[in-house]
Amino acid sequence: xxxxxxxxxxxxxxxxxxxxxxxxxxxxxxxxxxxxxxxxxxxxxxxxxxxxxxxxxxxxxxxxxxxxxxxxxxxxxxxxxxxxxxxxxxxxxxxxxxxxxxxxxxxxxxxxxxxxxxxxxxxxxxxxxxxxxxxxxxxxxxxxxxxxxxxxxxxxxxxxxxxxxxxxxxxxxxxxxxxxxxxxxxxxxxxxxxxxxxxxxxxxxxxxxxxxxxxxxxxxxxxxxxxxxxxxxxxxxxxxxxxxxxxxxxxxxxxxxxxxxxxxxxxxxxxxxxxxxxxxxxxxxxxxxxxxxxxxxxxxxxxxxxxxxxxxxxxxxxxxxxxxxxxxxxxxxxxxxxxxxxxxxxxxxxxxxxxxxxxxxxxxxxxxxxxxxxxxxxxxxxxxxxxxxxxxxxxxxxxxxxxxxxxxxxxxxxxxxxxxxxxxxxxxxxxxxxxxxxxxxxxxxxxxxxxxxxxxxxxxxxxxxxxxxxxxxxxxxxxxxxxxxxxxxxxxxxxxxxxxxxxxxxxxxxxxxxxxxxxxxxxxxxxxxxxxxxxxxxxxxxxxxxxxxxxxxxxxxxxxxxxxxxxxxxxxxxxxxxxxxxxxxxxxx
Numbered sequence: 001x002x003x004x005x006x007x008x009x010x011x012x013x014x015x016x017x018x019x020x021x022x023x024x025x026x027x028x029x030x031x032x033x034x035x036x037x038x039x040x041x042x043x044x045x046x047x048x049x050x051x052x053x054x055x056x057x058x059x060x061x062x063x064x065x066x067x068x069x070x071x072x073x074x075x076x077x078x079x080x081x082x083x084x085x086x087x088x089x090x091x092x093x094x095x096x097x098x099x100x101x102x103x104x105x106x107x108x109x110x111x112x113x114x115x116x117x118x119x120x121x122x123x124x125x126x127x128x129x130x131x132x133x134x135x136x137x138x139x140x141x142x143x144x145x146x147x148x149x150x151x152x153x154x155x156x157x158x159x160x161x162x163x164x165x166x167x168x169x170x171x172x173x174x175x176x177x178x179x180x181x182x183x184x185x186x187x188x189x190x191x192x193x194x195x196x197x198x199x200x201x202x203x204x205x206x207x208x209x210x211x212x213x214x215x216x217x218x219x220x221x222x223x224x225x226x227x228x229x230x231x232x233x234x235x236x237x238x239x240x241x242x243x244x245x246x247x248x249x250x251x252x253x254x255x256x257x258x259x260x261x262x263x264x265x266x267x268x269x270x271x272x273x274x275x276x277x278x279x280x281x282x283x284x285x286x287x288x289x290x291x292x293x294x295x296x297x298x299x300x301x302x303x304x305x306x307x308x309x310x311x312x313x314x315x316x317x318x319x320x321x322x323x324x325x326x327x328x329x330x331x332x333x334x335x336x337x338x339x340x341x342x343x344x345x346x347x348x349x350x351x352x353x354x355x356x357x358x359x360x361x362x363x364x365x366x367x368x369x370x371x372x373x374x375x376x377x378x379x380x381x382x383x384x385x386x387x388x389x390x391x392x393x394x395x396x397x398x399x400x401x402x403x404x405x406x407x408x409x410x411x412x413x414x415x416x417x418x419x420x421x422x423x424x425x426x427x428x429x430x431x432x433x434x435x436x437x438x439x440x441x442x443x444x445x446x447x448x449x450x451x452x453x454x455x456x457x458x459x460x461x462x463x464x465x466x467x468x469x470x471x472x473x474x475x476x477x478x479x480x481x482x483x484x485x486x487x488x489x490x491x492x493x494x495x496x497x498x499x500x501x502x503x504x505x506x507x508x509x510x511x512x513x514x515x516x517x518x519x520x521x522x523x524x525x526x527x528x529x530x531x532x533x534x535x536x537x538x539x540x541x542x543x544x545x546x547x548x549x550x551x552x553x554x555x556x557x558x559x560x561x562x563x564x565x566x567x568x569x570x571x572x573x574x575x576x577x578x579x580x581x582x583x584x585x586x587x588x589x
Contacts, residue, residue, distance in 0.1 A: 011184030012189075013184075013222070014181075016190075017053035017129050017190075018054075019128060021127050021128065022225070027127065028115065030136065030229045031118065037105070042134065042135070057096060058125075059092065059093070060087070060088075130192060137216070137218065141209055141210070141211060144313065144315075145313060146312075147234065147312065149236065149311060150247070151244070151308075151321065153243055154242040154243075154268055156242070170269065172193060172237070172239070175264075175268055182263035182264075189221055192218040193216070194217075197209065213314075214238060215236070217236075217264075218232050218235075221250055221251060233256075233260055234247045236318075245318075258273075261273050272297075274304070276304070276306045277307070288304070315464075316463060316465065316466070440522040441520050444516050448462060449461050451516070462510075462512045465511050465512055466510075
């Protein structure tokens with residue numbers, strides 16, 4: 001929220017799209033980011049769309065030679081490329097368009113020649129602010145994942161706007177005009193609103209762009225060339241929603257960035273901006289958390305109670321935000337989100353167990369649900385686990401006398417050759433492996449939906465999420481294989497509510513697709529291995545009926561599959577910690 005606007009009656013300049021930006025090293029660097037084919041395509045667009053925001057190219061004032069009219073040969077056009085001076089400027093727009101679409105697009109012509117042609121011949125005085133902004137956005141259009149976007153939310157006053165839908169009253173053009181008036185109190189700037197393709201023109205696939213799903217605002221400081229041609233602040237407003245995707249900055253520090261977002265909130269009729277709640281870790285985050293009041297507002301009046309949602313794919317973030325029941329807050333009830341929310345199918349429909357025998361969050365896709373309990377053995381997959389090599393003590397036993405070997409019989413290795421199984425056993429294991437694979441595929445389809453066509457991955461119904469973070473408050477399992485009881489009293493540790501609990505984070509380019517593959521591959525199962533001797537303690541008294549079976553040999557120990565040691569705490573009723581009293585962060589989204 002803007003607290004202290006400029007007291008000056010005369011506002012600072014808000015540059016228009018047609019204002020001139022002289023050539024500079026920064027502008028040359030911005031031009032050099034594009035490939036030569038992209039430069040040719042962009043210049044062709046400038047020549048075809050002669051709008052008021054574009055500066056027209058400089059043409060030659062020489063009259064065409066007798067009998068030549070406006071058409072020229074390719075040889076003459078090549079001379080125009082190699083001889084960069086006024087004498088070689090084109091006489092008409094058609095001639096210039098022919099130059100850029102013909103010889104200039106030849107791969108033998110270097111990109112440096114095209115850059116020199118723009119800066120010295122066709123646009124020697126400079127480009128407009130709109131043309132500079134298109135240079136930046138043309139680069140981002142072809143590289144959709146080149147920026148990292150974070151989510152903020154516009155907060156509206158319920159007393160003024162009871163419906164909380166003030167963002168629907170203003171169009172993107174009105175917001176741009178009001179935003180320019182607000183920013184004029186603080187610094188000289190330029191705001192570029194990227195035009196979206198009209199719905200009736202979207203039939204042609206060539207004109208579609210991922211930016212058409214947003215109202216794209218690019219804000220830069222002016223008039224210094226390094227600021228005009230710099231990164232700037234990019235704001236993607238989801239139309240008819242209070243959500244913004246933000247990337248970039250204005251100058252050094254975060255003051256100008258927060259000031260511009262507060263001005264955007266005022267332009268959209270909102271009272272303040274809601275940022276992601278800072279995670280305690282750094283000294284700056286701890287200081288900011290200490291400054292927040294009971295309502296979660298900082299000294300500037302900005303709220304910081306929103307759950308963190310960021311990523312490189314703006315369309316994936318948009319898909320999450322557009323769902324009316326989506327939740328970004330870490331304290332929100334994830335079970336309230338329907339099947340369409342990021343999480344995919346039934347994997348998002350987990351209900352928290354309130355006691356009893358009902359399924360809870362511990363039965364989700366990351367932990368094998370109760371319905372998927374099966375024999376924990378690799379033989380279901382048609383694989384017989386090999387016997388580990390003999391330890392040093394076992395090798396010594398072989399070389400000792402017969403009296404010593406009788407006290408501890410040597411373990412016999414199991415042969416892995418095909419002749420080690422009868423045909424009936426081989427056939428049975430093959431049938432069991434096939435049944436298991438079909439069951440795993442069925443469960444993956446139930447949890448995450450059907451697998452997409454590998455030749456058309458765009459039809460995948462799973463939303464692309466780059467990070468899923470869980471904060472679970474549950475006791476640590478008593479894993480005797482790690483000798484935890486010899487290090488710390490786990491009972492006392494788990495009974496202390498102040499002790500840190502378990503946090504789980506999954507990251508990747510497509511987390512849900514990865515989980516679907518793991519479930520389909522049967523990696524949520526477990527196998528067994530031979531005990532290396534670390535299992536000591538209370539577990540030694542269990543399963544007395546099997547003690548004689550493994551007497552004289554090494555007792556097998558269960559190995560957990562995906563997600564590993566969390567399988568051991570399934571009986572502890574894993575639950576997510578409920579929201580503290582008075583916490584309204586679950587309503588932020």
